[in-house]
Amino acid sequence: MSAGRWLVRAASLAAALGLWQLLTSLDVELWLRFGQFPTVGEVASAFGDRLGTAPYWQDLGYSVRRIVIGFLLAAVLGVAAGTAIARSRWAADLLGPLMEVARPIPAIALVPVAILLLPSNEQGIVFITFTAAFFPVLVSTRHAVRALTPVWEEAVLTMGGGRLRVLFSVVLPGALPGIFGGLSVGIGVAWICVISAEMISGEYGVGYRTWQDYTVVDYPGVFVGMVTIGALGWLTSTAVEFLGRRATAWLPRPPERAPSRAVRRTAAPPAVSSPAPALEKEPVS
Amino acid sequence: MSAGRWLVRAASLAAALGLWQLLTSLDVELWLRFGQFPTVGEVASAFGDRLGTAPYWQDLGYSVRRIVIGFLLAAVLGVAAGTAIARSRWAADLLGPLMEVARPIPAIALVPVAILLLPSNEQGIVFITFTAAFFPVLVSTRHAVRALTPVWEEAVLTMGGGRLRVLFSVVLPGALPGIFGGLSVGIGVAWICVISAEMISGEYGVGYRTWQDYTVVDYPGVFVGMVTIGALGWLTSTAVEFLGRRATAWLPRPPERAPSRAVRRTAAPPAVSSPAPALEKEPVS
Amino acid sequence: GGTAGAEDSRTVTVTVGYQSKTINTVTAGTLLRSLGYFEEELAARGKKDGKTYKVKWQDYATGAPITAQMTAGKIDIGSMGDFPLLINAARGKQLGQPTRLVSVTGYNLRGGLNTVVTAPGSHLRSLADLRGRKVSTSVGSAADGTLVRALKKAGIDPEKGISKLNQQPSVGASALTGGSVDALSQFVAWPGQLAYEGKAKALYDGADLNLPTFHGVTVREKFAEKRGGVLDDFLQAQRRATDYLRKRPVAAAESVAEETGVPAEAVYLYNGAHGIATFDPALRPELIAALKKDVPILKAAKLVGDVDVDSFVDPEPLKRATHTPAYPKAGAAKSELWVKGQDSTRTFDSPKQLLKALKGAEVRAAYVPDTLTGTLWYADRAVWVADGSDLRAFVTPSHAKTYVERHTGARVVGYADAVRLAS
Amino acid sequence: MSPTSTASLRQGAELALEDVRLGHHEGQPLPGTVRLRIAPGELVAVLGPSGCGKSTLLRTLAGLLPPLGGQVTQDGSPIGGPAADRALVFQENALLPWRSGRANVELPLTIRRLGREARRNVADGWLERVGLSEHAHKLPRQLSGGQRQRVQLARALAGQPRAVLMDEPFGALDPHTRAGMQDLLVDILRGTGATVVFVTHDVDEALHLGDRIALLPSGEVLTVPHPRQRDARNAPATTGIRRRILTSL
Amino acid sequence: MSPTSTASLRQGAELALEDVRLGHHEGQPLPGTVRLRIAPGELVAVLGPSGCGKSTLLRTLAGLLPPLGGQVTQDGSPIGGPAADRALVFQENALLPWRSGRANVELPLTIRRLGREARRNVADGWLERVGLSEHAHKLPRQLSGGQRQRVQLARALAGQPRAVLMDEPFGALDPHTRAGMQDLLVDILRGTGATVVFVTHDVDEALHLGDRIALLPSGEVLTVPHPRQRDARNAPATTGIRRRILTSL
Numbered sequence A, B: 001m002s003a004g005r006w007l008v009r010a011a012s013l014a015a016a017l018g019l020w021q022l023l024t025s026l027d028v029e030l031w032l033r034f035g036q037f038p039t040v041g042e043v044a045s046a047f048g049d050r051l052g053t054a055p056y057w058q059d060l061g062y063s064v065r066r067i068v069i070g071f072l073l074a075a076v077l078g079v080a081a082g083t084a085i086a087r088s089r090w091a092a093d094l095l096g097p098l099m100e101v102a103r104p105i106p107a108i109a110l111v112p113v114a115i116l117l118l119p120s121n122e123q124g125i126v127f128i129t130f131t132a133a134f135f136p137v138l139v140s141t142r143h144a145v146r147a148l149t150p151v152w153e154e155a156v157l158t159m160g161g162g163r164l165r166v167l168f169s170v171v172l173p174g175a176l177p178g179i180f181g182g183l184s185v186g187i188g189v190a191w192i193c194v195i196s197a198e199m200i201s202g203e204y205g206v207g208y209r210t211w212q213d214y215t216v217v218d219y220p221g222v223f224v225g226m227v228t229i230g231a232l233g234w235l236t237s238t239a240v241e242f243l244g245r246r247a248t249a250w251l252p253r254p255p256e257r258a259p260s261r262a263v264r265r266t267a268a269p270p271a272v273s274s275p276a277p278a279l280e281k282e283p284v285s
Numbered sequence C: 001g002g003t004a005g006a007e008d009s010r011t012v013t014v015t016v017g018y019q020s021k022t023i024n025t026v027t028a029g030t031l032l033r034s035l036g037y038f039e040e041e042l043a044a045r046g047k048k049d050g051k052t053y054k055v056k057w058q059d060y061a062t063g064a065p066i067t068a069q070m071t072a073g074k075i076d077i078g079s080m081g082d083f084p085l086l087i088n089a090a091r092g093k094q095l096g097q098p099t100r101l102v103s104v105t106g107y108n109l110r111g112g113l114n115t116v117v118t119a120p121g122s123h124l125r126s127l128a129d130l131r132g133r134k135v136s137t138s139v140g141s142a143a144d145g146t147l148v149r150a151l152k153k154a155g156i157d158p159e160k161g162i163s164k165l166n167q168q169p170s171v172g173a174s175a176l177t178g179g180s181v182d183a184l185s186q187f188v189a190w191p192g193q194l195a196y197e198g199k200a201k202a203l204y205d206g207a208d209l210n211l212p213t214f215h216g217v218t219v220r221e222k223f224a225e226k227r228g229g230v231l232d233d234f235l236q237a238q239r240r241a242t243d244y245l246r247k248r249p250v251a252a253a254e255s256v257a258e259e260t261g262v263p264a265e266a267v268y269l270y271n272g273a274h275g276i277a278t279f280d281p282a283l284r285p286e287l288i289a290a291l292k293k294d295v296p297i298l299k300a301a302k303l304v305g306d307v308d309v310d311s312f313v314d315p316e317p318l319k320r321a322t323h324t325p326a327y328p329k330a331g332a333a334k335s336e337l338w339v340k341g342q343d344s345t346r347t348f349d350s351p352k353q354l355l356k357a358l359k360g361a362e363v364r365a366a367y368v369p370d371t372l373t374g375t376l377w378y379a380d381r382a383v384w385v386a387d388g389s390d391l392r393a394f395v396t397p398s399h400a401k402t403y404v405e406r407h408t409g410a411r412v413v414g415y416a417d418a419v420r421l422a423s
Numbered sequence D, E: 001m002s003p004t005s006t007a008s009l010r011q012g013a014e015l016a017l018e019d020v021r022l023g024h025h026e027g028q029p030l031p032g033t034v035r036l037r038i039a040p041g042e043l044v045a046v047l048g049p050s051g052c053g054k055s056t057l058l059r060t061l062a063g064l065l066p067p068l069g070g071q072v073t074q075d076g077s078p079i080g081g082p083a084a085d086r087a088l089v090f091q092e093n094a095l096l097p098w099r100s101g102r103a104n105v106e107l108p109l110t111i112r113r114l115g116r117e118a119r120r121n122v123a124d125g126w127l128e129r130v131g132l133s134e135h136a137h138k139l140p141r142q143l144s145g146g147q148r149q150r151v152q153l154a155r156a157l158a159g160q161p162r163a164v165l166m167d168e169p170f171g172a173l174d175p176h177t178r179a180g181m182q183d184l185l186v187d188i189l190r191g192t193g194a195t196v197v198f199v200t201h202d203v204d205e206a207l208h209l210g211d212r213i214a215l216l217p218s219g220e221v222l223t224v225p226h227p228r229q230r231d232a233r234n235a236p237a238t239t240g241i242r243r244r245i246l247t248s249l
């Protein structure tokens, strides 16, 4: 990407921050009410204070580890289950209904389940993160696999490929763009459930800390948590998108979208005057 | 779908319930610890008790209304924003970074924001539900639009179609399978955040009730909530999937997957004995 | 892992659940942890029996997750308020992990730990004004109990007379700030903290009910039986922490503030020398009696069935563990002035004297007791009444009104006027 | 704007490539440059070995690919992008898979804002002319290869372009259908005077339809002695030029 | 299992259709039934108008479409599904878009568990034979239409099938390249003795390559007098049969 585009992107973020600062420092209250919102300055100074402390980085480390483990599990199992459901009638009939009923169960509602079911709190947290990311990956994979062009599979079948071969040579690579869409959504959903998951924690984690800050109504602290989670989420999802772009490099991608110069629709043709061009042999190349 | 398949599906759910009953009533504790889990019977009786009460149905009504409004908003805006980001460099540069940073922000962390920002509690709840569903829809749409076969757009361009025409005749219909994947994920995520959203409520809502039951550690109540949310989520996502299947009816779909009878790989050929068949004119049809 | 009591033969891990933000439990949580007394006691025990003892501290926002973890056998010792304790007792029994109340952390004999507050600019003057208004509280907490009882006393039907929003305390605080509720009934730390930050003012003082409230320590029965010694150590450590808090209240408050993010001034309001809470591990009979009176309220809200308080309360371990003499019962509160940079406060016999002393002092915080209930409050947030030459402080406007009605010539004055009058 | 009225007003576009360097943004540019002027109403057949750049040439003329060098003009003004003026019949399947054959043919008419009724009538007329009335309701994937090609043809012509760029439009057709389509094309062009650039692998087809034949990559442009006369197939001039083409390819 | 050793062991499959009713599960069945026996090593060309069911026939033979009636057998046993025995060159682009041309050709070899090295050598050999050595690294979308067709051909042949079903494999090729491919095909079949069913629209191609020609939908099967002899093009028997085909279509 060009330097100019990076600039635009940075400017966009800066403008958003500026708007926030403006709205909150002027206590604007036009339908939306910014009066009680912390200003950017307050959040930034709280952020600065936290950045220097060891617990901040400890929280960060814990959360990232939990999310990454949960997400990796979700990626592997989600792709596997999604593919199975899309490809096998038995899997669709046996797993499908269970998955569909389990899918909407709220992350926080899993807090007691995780506490009761799993031997340790860490496992409980990873379990909730996993669940959050698992279903988006599963559903996207299922959709992507179902939408595959059938002729690819047919080609491999006529070469004597079996189910496994079709799976690894056609289904997975062909569904990869859709699967990566699901992974990108999945990592996002894992983060949006990090507070719910870390409610179990009792000790560390960005989500845990944010909720603790909220219990003492420390809004700048809550915003520091939100910003931190936003940044971490951005990093992880950028990593996923980057991998995705590498893995689906075969997809046609417009270079930099060609600016359409000049006329698109030529106006009324000029009067038919130009003489028919010479039809004799012309040099071409 | 055949009656047989419905049977298998029902059996699968029943088996899962049976397993749960077995594990909990025997207090199995092999790594996973079912000892403290409520049994199916306990949950069912709590469920039965609740079903008969008016508040149960009131909660249901509130939650469904909130989710549906939030989801519809998310569907419309998510598809619009996702398409814009995928198609326009400016949109990608201006909105992209903001969206990526805002995307992972936890639903619960939005509780104070929603309360401070929006005039009424209902709006706050819808806002959180909306946010939960918005990003999955956006990301899936963006991926689907980016993966479109370019020749479709080129065809419409050579017919003189402008940007809008390409949008409505190519981009949206072509991305529809992916978009519906995103909508299906989105409605699921909206439900998994219903508790976070309804923390604001203070009065009604399935999510609210479930959390309330948890704050008094009433496990059968929590499970009733989970089952209710599971069922509602299933209904809504089935509706979305159904619409999706209608809208993308043009996709090739295997009939009922043809069971591969007989030989797939013929064994070693029989000894070359069959006489060359008559090459004279044979009747064919 | 948090597998409570998990051990190889040599190592014993004890998991303690606490609520750092509920500062009335600091002697079994935040303060105890930072003082390290429990670890000290266990180390001594370890020297004797050759085992290694480890403590896992887990900090939660409310009592519910602690109870949840206890029923799953993952937390051994937990601390929480009186209503959550009853839920803890009920669920523990129900789920085959019975628990016992073994000590109290802090108490207030009149119920001053719970307060109903409104937004600073609110026009509401008394509890009766709440009729038809939106009030946020947490169902299943002592604050809800206070609200229900107070409304009944004021002749308002707690079900229909107001519109009650059941919210987490922090959600309720946001709702109050955001203006979507008219009042907030909450327990320790929130009212004091919100008032200190200028986000709320007191509307109703829980002490009006004259019913004791407290926080206590609960332990899993199985743990208590298996590791009675460790429990003794805990109670011993708690007692030492209580001693420390009573001896050095300012240092304790500052340490707690540091750990929790609650302003030290708000911590001191509750945990100070004459703070609203009195710290004493003893299971006083009046507290147990009050606990019994709470059961019907929870039952009416269909939150628990019957709770057998007598079998829940177990005074034996405390008797076994502590050998120091009991503390006296909480006495009358006094005015306190906390001057910046000081590690102890000055005490005054009357609010007027405190106001006088304010002049020229670099005040960190000034506290005055309510004339009617004795509940401590910030001098600059209190409602002042000039009665002749005397100056009297009240937590809520309705207290002041009551007083003014009874005393001819008395009138409500602003804080600035009061300060002026005092000198 | 009824289809007939516009048709009579319109006329073929003049297309010109001046020292154009062809290529795709991903690969290397194709060797050599192309210079070619196509008069309004002229039909130029393009012949050349597989992979020599015929499709690239058509896409460049259509405005889909910017030339890597030189200038591409229509009626003297540079071509900056695709336009309804220049229809392209793609070599690959470019039908929208979610639209029936008929709906695909209606597309350019929708773009020209024809009413629902008119659209349908015009589309049905075209589908009948390409022999697909019975298959109009089918989705592209339910059509045979040749049927798809004919739908594409109908779609391109339905837009009444001033220039038609066709990339092997009859490649998947049997001789009989192919002859029918050729006749159709000749008919239409007589009516509208559209300019045609036509890629084919069939030398006889090129000799029958073209006014001139451009040979890629050599760059020779040959004038066809008897364009669009079926009986001229074995005329000596035709045989001579056929031989020249076959050696040249 | 080296490619050469298997090649010499293998021989053509015998394919037979007995009163087969063709069709797709979505549409109506095609009219009539097909009866056709193809001897091992025989090359049958299939001719017929667009949309008559040629592709459907090939897909049925490949085992991709279950027949709606009748029986399809290979060497006497019913065909239950696709198998490596019967390679299909699809009419549409059936290359896997995420694999380069070479990787596509390697696919059947991977399935036959050839080693990495051998796979690459064999694939490169095939790509050279179809004239695409220089384009081996390109993705399908970076190839021209004719190049894609040739990659498909190479891929089908690389699998050393006992029967090759080809759906207009040379449709997008210029005459020169086409002739080369025809020769290649003849060469290969001589070597391996594979059975070939070959859909084409080019009557001369059918007459040159086929042992017999099946005309759809009429059902006639004609024996070619001088198969695979270039000089027999204008022989009287050939001319006669050509005329018959053209009237019959």
Ligand SMILES: Nc1ncnc2c1ncn2[C@@H]1O[C@H](COP(=O)(O)OP(=O)(O)OP(=O)(O)O)[C@@H](O)[C@H]1O
Residues within 6 Å of the ligand: D024, D025, D026, D027, D028, D048, D049, D050, D051, D052, D053, D054, D055, D056, D057, D091, E135, E138, E141, E142, E143, E144, E145, E146, E147, E172, E173, E174
């Ligand atoms: N998207 C692309 N990116 C890079 N190279 C391409 C792309 N498309 C085509 N090419 C290359 O450009 C050259 C010309 O391709 P083009 O499609 O124009 O050939 P053609 O003359 O139409 O051939 P055919 O008769 O086989 O269709 C070929 O070598 C091809 O490999």
Ligand SMILES: Nc1ncnc2c1ncn2[C@@H]1O[C@H](COP(=O)(O)OP(=O)(O)OP(=O)(O)O)[C@@H](O)[C@H]1O
Residues within 6 Å of the ligand: D135, D138, D141, D142, D143, D144, D145, D146, D147, D172, D173, D174, E024, E025, E026, E027, E028, E048, E049, E050, E051, E052, E053, E054, E055, E056, E057, E091
């Ligand atoms: N998937 C499908 N579903 C329904 N009908 C189909 C499908 N595919 C093809 N058909 C129809 O079946 C008939 C035979 O199609 P087929 O593809 O076999 O024709 P073909 O002989 O190969 O024609 P062409 O020479 O144009 O490729 C056609 O009328 C076509 O519209």
Ligand SMILES: [Mg+2]
Residues within 6 Å of the ligand: D054, D055, D056, D091, D167, E144, E145, E146
């Ligand atoms: Mg081409």
Ligand SMILES: [Mg+2]
Residues within 6 Å of the ligand: D144, D145, D146, E054, E055, E056, E091, E167
């Ligand atoms: Mg076909």
